[in-house]
Amino acid sequence: xxxxxxxxxxxxxxxxxxxxxxxxxxxxxxxxxxxxxxxxxxxxxxxxxxxxxxxxxxxxxxxxxxxxxxxxxxxxxxxxxxxxxxxxxxxxxxxxxxxxxxxxxxxxxxxxxxxxxxxxxxxxxxxxxxxxxxxxxxxxxxxxxxxxxxxxxxxxxxxxxxxxxxxxxxxxxxxxxxxxxxxxxxxxxxxxxxxxxxxxxxxxxxxxxxxxxxxxxxxxxxxxxxxxxxxxxxxxxxxxxxxxxxxxxxxxxxxxxxxxxxxxxxxxxxxxxxxxxxxxxxxxxxxxxxxxxxxxxxxxxxxxxxxxxxxxxxxxxxxxxxx
Amino acid sequence: xxxxxxxxxxxxxxxxxxxxxxxxxxxxxxxxxxxxxxxxxxxxxxxxxxxxxxxxxxxxxxxxxxxxxxxxxxxxxxxxxxxxxxxxxxxxxxxxxxxxxxxxxxxxxxxxxxxxxxxxxxxxxxxxxxxxxxxxxxxxxxxxxxxxxxxxxxxxxxxxxxxxxxxxxxxxxxxxxxxxxxxxxxxxxxxxxxxxxxxxxxxxxxxxxxxxxxxxxxxxxxxxxxxxxxxxxxxxxxxxxxxxxxxxxxxxxxxxxxxxxxxxxxxxxxxxxxxxxxxxxxxxxxxxxxxxxxxxxxxxxxxxxxxxxxxxxxxxxxxxxxx
Numbered sequence: 001x002x003x004x005x006x007x008x009x010x011x012x013x014x015x016x017x018x019x020x021x022x023x024x025x026x027x028x029x030x031x032x033x034x035x036x037x038x039x040x041x042x043x044x045x046x047x048x049x050x051x052x053x054x055x056x057x058x059x060x061x062x063x064x065x066x067x068x069x070x071x072x073x074x075x076x077x078x079x080x081x082x083x084x085x086x087x088x089x090x091x092x093x094x095x096x097x098x099x100x101x102x103x104x105x106x107x108x109x110x111x112x113x114x115x116x117x118x119x120x121x122x123x124x125x126x127x128x129x130x131x132x133x134x135x136x137x138x139x140x141x142x143x144x145x146x147x148x149x150x151x152x153x154x155x156x157x158x159x160x161x162x163x164x165x166x167x168x169x170x171x172x173x174x175x176x177x178x179x180x181x182x183x184x185x186x187x188x189x190x191x192x193x194x195x196x197x198x199x200x201x202x203x204x205x206x207x208x209x210x211x212x213x214x215x216x217x218x219x220x221x222x223x224x225x226x227x228x229x230x231x232x233x234x235x236x237x238x239x240x241x242x243x244x245x246x247x248x249x250x251x252x253x254x255x256x257x258x259x260x261x262x263x264x265x266x267x268x269x270x271x272x273x274x275x276x277x278x279x280x281x282x283x284x285x286x287x288x289x290x291x292x293x294x295x296x297x298x299x300x301x302x303x304x305x306x307x308x309x310x311x312x313x314x315x316x317x318x319x320x321x322x323x
Numbered sequence: 324x325x326x327x328x329x330x331x332x333x334x335x336x337x338x339x340x341x342x343x344x345x346x347x348x349x350x351x352x353x354x355x356x357x358x359x360x361x362x363x364x365x366x367x368x369x370x371x372x373x374x375x376x377x378x379x380x381x382x383x384x385x386x387x388x389x390x391x392x393x394x395x396x397x398x399x400x401x402x403x404x405x406x407x408x409x410x411x412x413x414x415x416x417x418x419x420x421x422x423x424x425x426x427x428x429x430x431x432x433x434x435x436x437x438x439x440x441x442x443x444x445x446x447x448x449x450x451x452x453x454x455x456x457x458x459x460x461x462x463x464x465x466x467x468x469x470x471x472x473x474x475x476x477x478x479x480x481x482x483x484x485x486x487x488x489x490x491x492x493x494x495x496x497x498x499x500x501x502x503x504x505x506x507x508x509x510x511x512x513x514x515x516x517x518x519x520x521x522x523x524x525x526x527x528x529x530x531x532x533x534x535x536x537x538x539x540x541x542x543x544x545x546x547x548x549x550x551x552x553x554x555x556x557x558x559x560x561x562x563x564x565x566x567x568x569x570x571x572x573x574x575x576x577x578x579x580x581x582x583x584x585x586x587x588x589x590x591x592x593x594x595x596x597x598x599x600x601x602x603x604x605x606x607x608x609x610x611x612x613x614x615x616x617x618x619x620x621x622x623x624x625x626x627x628x629x630x631x632x633x634x635x636x637x638x639x640x641x642x643x644x645x646x
Contacts, residue, residue: 176497
């Protein structure tokens with residue numbers, strides 16, 4: 001099976017981490033080389049990578065810092081600094097689960113580098129399982145609406161459907177202001193040989209009303225314990241419309257977080273300049289304000305089915321490397 | 324009372340029509356000079372003007388051609404050519420009402436030039452009445468969400484509210500792909516001294532959920548006889564969300580058209596390139612399709628109140644100039 005570059009957008013090679021620069025897609029496929037966790041945090045701040053890319057970046061950063069400093073007396077402090085830096089960078093995403101895991105395991109005497117590599121292999125297998133479960137929900141001739149980008153899972157699902165002799169096509173919302181839908185998802189689906197049509201974010205009701213959409217599939221950056229999800233801004237209103245038009249709304253979830261409900265998830269507000277400019281061109285008059293909530297909460301009752309990523313099953317892989 | 328340049332964006336001066344080029348706003352305030360109806364049709368095709376601007380352009384074009392050709396034998400044929408050219412340029416808009424009016428009046432022996440000027444004066448007064456009716460629906464401290472651009476009516480409504488000692492603020496959807504919300508509405512509201520915040524089209528549910536919106540006010544390019552409206556793509560989904568969050572949804576209507584219901588209104592599909600490029604920069608990978616319905620239909624049952632523009636009351640002004 002071929003994977004989208006976005007399925008595993010961050011790679012470890014020797015003493016460096018290579019991050020697929022998502023801001024340059026679809027025009028350039030370029031990786032950014034980082035050598036330490038501070039550079040990694042900075043790449044996240046600049047939205048160079050998202051979602052699974054951030055998970056990989058957090059874990060590879062622990063691995064690098066562990067390898068580099070494992071014999072130092074203050075290794076615990078160093079790892080704690082790494083955790084703090086990642087935990088404060090983007091409020092809506094639940095890095096704390098990962099950072100707690102790494103810190104906890106180190107305290108228990110686990111060899112963090114091997115443990116992390118085992119864990120990530122397990123995670124990869126789990127993601128493939130998740131795509132398989134999702135492909136089982138899709139019928140022949142379905143037209144799927146998706147929003148933003150689900151880190152390489154959509155083309156994988158499309159390929160699995162093809163293996164199952166099911167023909168599927170895709171509508172993708174462009175996903176303003178960062179256009180992850182048109183730049184990333186349309187790109188990876190096209191690369192996978194899929195039939196893909198881009199629409200603006202304000203065309204969802206119209207294409208649903210025209211009968212063009214049979215299922216909605218989106219990702220989730222944060223899954224609360226009651227099934228509410230946080231995902232890219234715009235997900236919530238698509239869920240409201242799917243409910244209105246009685247179209248199934250499926251969510252490819254991230255692992256469950258510490259949040260009890262969606263109310264416990266802090267929503268990141270990003271700088272208004274990212275909304276009011278495009279490629280350096282101002283698209284609004286001077287002095288006008290912009291409001292840019294980067295995520296929204298979709299309540300569990302609007303979700304037809306959660307497709308879980310049960311990371312608990314692979315956490316034990318970290319422990320296999322106990323000293 | 325001061326008016327937005329968008330309230331009367333097309334002007335007649337001597338033998339020429341001057342069209343405010345909306346595609347250059349908010350960065351440049353520039354008028355395009357046209358001398359005949361073919362140039363006028365071409366300006367509409369290129370989206371240089373919309374909505375009320377198109378109405379003015381149709382009527383001023385008849386006026387110019389009438390003045391230039393009134394003593395020619397084939398004046399009826401010339402006016403019929405003008406009508407045909409406008410009727411075929413944008414399917415969703417109801418120019419036919421206007422072109423039938425002009426042709427019919429000429430057949431009845433009306434002096435078309437004076438008649439049109441009287442009619443447009445009457446139309447202006449009606450539009451001001453419409454803004455007054457709308458301002459009466461607004462409460463102190465309301466925050467109004469609007470979409471696309473309602474041709475100068477929103478700043479007029481804001482000024483009327485100020486006269487009535489009511490403080491109002493505005494949220495404006497940017498309105499992809501042409502950005503009439505951020506480029507035009509935010510601009511004219513800012514010029515009128517209003518508090519205005521731009522959001523992306525996918526942030527509507529989130530700002531509604533946060534309690535930031537107390538009323539929605541939009542325009543309508545076509546009002547069917549049963550109260551369904553056609554308006555800029557995205558209006559329909561805002562109406563669905565307003566219904567979901569129980570927020571009043573008001574429509575500043577154009578005159579009622581010949582369509583019995585929204586189903587009778589043909590929706591214009593515009594070229595995909597207008598969606599997949601921005602300022603000449605491609606924002607999607609090569610080979611990906613785009614779908615760009617330029618309008619959608621909002622059914623009457625989602626509209627809390629229609630604010631009508633009763634043009635029937637002023638049609639008689641055309642007749643005052645009977646030979």
